[in-house]
Amino acid sequence: MSSSTSPEPRVTRRSLPTRMLRAARLDGRLYAEVRADSAGTAQAVAVVALVGVAHGLGTIVRALLAGWAPGAAVLVAVLAEVAFWAVLSSAVYLVGRHVLGATVAYGQVLRPLGFASAPGLFILGASVASGVGAEAPALAALALWRLAAYFVDVRHALGLGMARSIAALVVGVAATLMILVALTGALWRVLEPE
Amino acid sequence: MSQPPAVEPPTRAVEAGSPWWHAAHRLARYTWLTLLFRAPTAALGGHTAPAAPVATLARQ
Numbered sequence: 001m002s003s004s005t006s007p008e009p010r011v012t013r014r015s016l017p018t019r020m021l022r023a024a025r026l027d028g029r030l031y032a033e034v035r036a037d038s039a040g041t042a043q044a045v046a047v048v049a050l051v052g053v054a055h056g057l058g059t060i061v062r063a064l065l066a067g068w069a070p071g072a073a074v075l076v077a078v079l080a081e082v083a084f085w086a087v088l089s090s091a092v093y094l095v096g097r098h099v100l101g102a103t104v105a106y107g108q109v110l111r112p113l114g115f116a117s118a119p120g121l122f123i124l125g126a127s128v129a130s131g132v133g134a135e136a137p138a139l140a141a142l143a144l145w146r147l148a149a150y151f152v153d154v155r156h157a158l159g160l161g162m163a164r165s166i167a168a169l170v171v172g173v174a175a176t177l178m179i180l181v182a183l184t185g186a187l188w189r190v191l192e193p194e
Numbered sequence: 195m196s197q198p199p200a201v202e203p204p205t206r207a208v209e210a211g212s213p214w215w216h217a218a219h220r221l222a223r224y225t226w227l228t229l230l231f232r233a234p235t236a237a238l239g240g241h242t243a244p245a246a247p248v249a250t251l252a253r254q
Contacts, residue, residue: 055225055226059224059225073220073223073224074224076220076221076224076225077224077225080221080224080225080227081225120226123226126226136228139226139228140228142226143226143227143228146226177227180221180227181214181217181218181221182217184217184218184220184221185213185214185216185217188216188217188220
């Protein structure tokens with residue numbers, strides 16, 4: 001048996017729910033498997049789409065429970081999920097390949113990163129928790145879960161050590177947050193011009 | 195008499211009412227990114243806890 005950061009593992013076709021469950025359980029072999037499965041991009045897109053829909057529904061639930069109008073917030077939630085995937089994968093790829101020296105193609109970062117967003121489906125549970133005053137801890141737990149999945153994903157996608165993987169993830173998340181803030185501001189100027 | 199050095203006004207980015215802060219606030223409020231934004235926006239002077247100034251006013 002090869003180590004966790006060894007070259008391409010044997011690709012086996014798996015159903016989407018099985019792969020999503022393994023991704024949510026932070027199964028490193030799943031991320032290595034998806035990295036090598038060039039035909040798995042459609043599944044990664046499906047995961048992000050499902051999480052985006054869950055995110056939109058979760059925002060509606062939180063809005064109704066908190067008494068504010070969902071409106072454009074749903075659009076922000078759905079688009080943020082897709083943009084987070086696209087921007088974070090680009091940032092991790094650029095930092096990993098051109099700064100940290102990883103030998104990786106963009107698709108090999110993009111696919112596993114889509115699966116790493118699988119814990120985001122639990123945004124619906126976290127949203128319902130807001131009805132009993134537990135929104136902050138529920139969202140905090142979800143954020144930590146997602147960050148843990150991203151770390152396992154980046155480690156296997158880039159094939160680097162722990163310190164370099166953390167560096168790529170921190171730089172990638174920071175750059176992604178700045179770009180998402182700018183995109184949200186631009187979207188809001190379109191939705192609600194002064 | 196020499197003039198005192200001019201005080202650098204706060205940049206728009208750290209003002210509580212700046213477009214950047216409002217965009218960050220919306221992104222945090224409507225998505226799962228709340229935790230990631232709470233500490234940075236507090237460090238930049240954002241109003242992450244509106245109860246604090248209300249309590250301050252109540253004591254005065």
